[in-house]
Amino acid sequence: MEHYDIAIIGLGPAGATLARLLDSDLKVIALDKKQQKGEEGFQKPCGGLLAPDAQRSFIRSRINLPLHVLANPQIFSVKTVDLQSDIECNYQRSYININRHAFDLWLKTLIPDSVDVHHDTLCKRIKKEGKFYRISFEEDGSTREIFARYIVGADGANSLVRRTIYPQHTIRKYQAIQQWFPEKHAQPFLSCIFDNNITDCYAWSMSKDGYFIFGGAFPMKGGREQYSTLKQKMTLRSFVFGEAIKEEKCIVLCPSKWSDFVCGKDNAFLIGEAAGFISASSLEGISYALDSAEILANIFNEQHIAPNAAYLKRTGKLRRKLFGKVIKAKILTSAWSRKLIMKSGFADIPLA
Numbered sequence: 567m568e569h570y571d572i573a574i575i576g577l578g579p580a581g582a583t584l585a586r587l588l589d590s591d592l593k594v595i596a597l598d599k600k601q602q603k604g605e606e607g608f609q610k611p612c613g614g615l616l617a618p619d620a621q622r623s624f625i626r627s628r629i630n631l632p633l634h635v636l637a638n639p640q641i642f643s644v645k646t647v648d649l650q651s652d653i654e655c656n657y658q659r660s661y662i663n664i665n666r667h668a669f670d671l672w673l674k675t676l677i678p679d680s681v682d683v684h685h686d687t688l689c690k691r692i693k694k695e696g697k698f699y700r701i702s703f704e705e706d707g708s709t710r711e712i713f714a715r716y717i718v719g720a721d722g723a724n725s726l727v728r729r730t731i732y733p734q735h736t737i738r739k740y741q742a743i744q745q746w747f748p749e750k751h752a753q754p755f756l757s758c759i760f761d762n763n764i765t766d767c768y769a770w771s772m773s774k775d776g777y778f779i780f781g782g783a784f785p786m787k788g789g790r791e792q793y794s795t796l797k798q799k800m801t802l803r804s805f806v807f808g809e810a811i812k813e814e815k816c817i818v819l820c821p822s823k824w825s826d827f828v829c830g831k832d833n834a835f836l837i838g839e840a841a842g843f844i845s846a847s848s849l850e851g852i853s854y855a856l857d858s859a860e861i862l863a864n865i866f867n868e869q870h871i872a873p874n875a876a877y878l879k880r881t882g883k884l885r886r887k888l889f890g891k892v893i894k895a896k897i898l899t900s901a902w903s904r905k906l907i908m909k910s911g912f913a914d915i916p917l918a
C-alpha cells in the first residue's frame with residue numbers, strides 16, 4: 567500500500583491552495599469529489615463573491631483571475647433590506663463576482679504535477695494506525711486505501727475529517743438554500759436581506775451571467791418553508807422570480823463561540839470551513855480558506871514536519887479576526903441594533 571507524507575481531503579479553495587503551495591519534495595496525495603472538468607457531478611453552492619481579503623491572498627501569490635472565472639456583471643453596491651424596520655440602504659462593496667464552479671476548477675489546474683491528484687473520488691473513512699493515517703476512498707467504482715503521515719481536512723462544512731477526529735464537536739450551522747432564475751430585472755443587483763421572523767442569519771440575492779440567484783441561510787428545521795415565505799415577501803418588494811431552473815442546498819457553518827474553531831490534533835489538520843473558518847457576520851469563507859491553507863503550507867515547507875501546536879499558534883490572528891465577526895454578527899442579527907446602525911449610517915451592513 568502506498569505511503570504519503572500528506573493526504574489532503576477536499577480541493578475547494580482551501581485544499582487546492584494548500585496543494586499548490588506545498589514544496590515538491592513532499593509526497594502529497596489529494597482527493598476531491600468534484601470532477602476535473604465540466605458541469606457534471608458535485609458543485610459547491612455559493613454566492614461566488616470574492617471579498618477583498620481573498621483578492622489579497624491572490625496578490626500575495628502574484629496570481630490574476632482568468633476571464634472565464636469572472637461572472638457578468640461586476641456590481642459594486644449592496645442593496646441592504648431590513649424587513650423588520652422597513653429600511654433599505656445601498657452600501658459600497660469591492661467584491662469580485664465569480665462563477666464559483668469555474669473558480670474551483672481553475673484553482674485545481676494550478677496544482678503542480680508533483681501532487682498526486684484524484685478527481686471524482688470520495689474519501690469514505692480515515693483511521694489512525696500507529697504513526698500513519700489509513701485513508702479509504704472510492705474511485706472508479708472501487709475502494710482503495712493509502713497511508714499518510716499527516717492528513718489535512720479541507721473538506722468543507724460537513725468535514726469527514728473533523729467529524730472523525732472530533733466526534734463530540736458541534737458548531738452552529740444553517741441550511742443554505744439557493745434557487746436560480748432567468749434574470750428578469752431591468753438592472754442587475756446584489757442584495758442582502760434581514761428578517762428575524764424568517765432566520766436569525768440572513769438572505770441574499772445576486773445577478774450572475776443572466777441568472778438571478780436568491781438564497782439564504784435558514785434554520786435546519788423548517789428552512790424550506792421559511793425560504794418560500796421570504797420569497798413571497800420579496801415579491802412584494804419587486805423581486806422577480808418566475809420558474810426556478812435550479813435549486814441548491816448545503817450546510818453552512820456559522821461559528822458562535824471561540825471553541826467553534828478547531829485546528830486539528832495528532833498530525834491531522836483542519837483548514838478552511840472544515841475548521842469553522844467562516845465569517846459569522848457575512849458567511850464569507852473563501853478568504854479564510856485561502857489564508858489558513860497558506861499558513862499550513864508555510865509550516866510544512868519550513869520544517870517539513872507540521873506540529874499541530876505551530877498551526878494552532880499561527881492561526882491565532884485569523885481566529886481572533888473571525889471571533890470579531892461573531893461579535894459583529896450578534897449586533898447585526900439583533901433587529902434593534904441593526905435598525906440603529908442603518909438609520910445612523912454609522913457603518914455598512916453586512917459587516918463583512
Ligand SMILES: Cc1cc2nc3c(=O)[nH]c(=O)nc-3n(C[C@H](O)[C@H](O)[C@H](O)COP(=O)(O)OP(=O)(O)OC[C@H]3O[C@@H](n4cnc5c(N)ncnc54)[C@H](O)[C@@H]3O)c2cc1C
Pocket residue numbers: 575576577578579580581597598599600608610611612613614615616617687688689690720721722723726742743744781816817818837838839840843844849850851852853855
Ligand atoms: C450558499 C453559500 C453561499 C456562499 N457565498 C460565499 C461568497 O459569496 N463568498 C465567500 O467568500 N464565501 C461564501 N460562502 C462560504 C464559502 O463557500 C466556503 O466557506 C468556502 O467554500 C470554504 O472553502 P473550503 O475549501 O474550506 O471548503 P469547500 O469549498 O466546501 O470545499 C471542500 C471540497 O471538498 C470536497 N470534499 C468534501 N468532502 C469530501 C470527501 N469526503 N471526499 C472527497 N472530497 C470531498 C468537495 O469537492 C468540496 O469542493 C458561501 C457558502 C454557502 C453555503
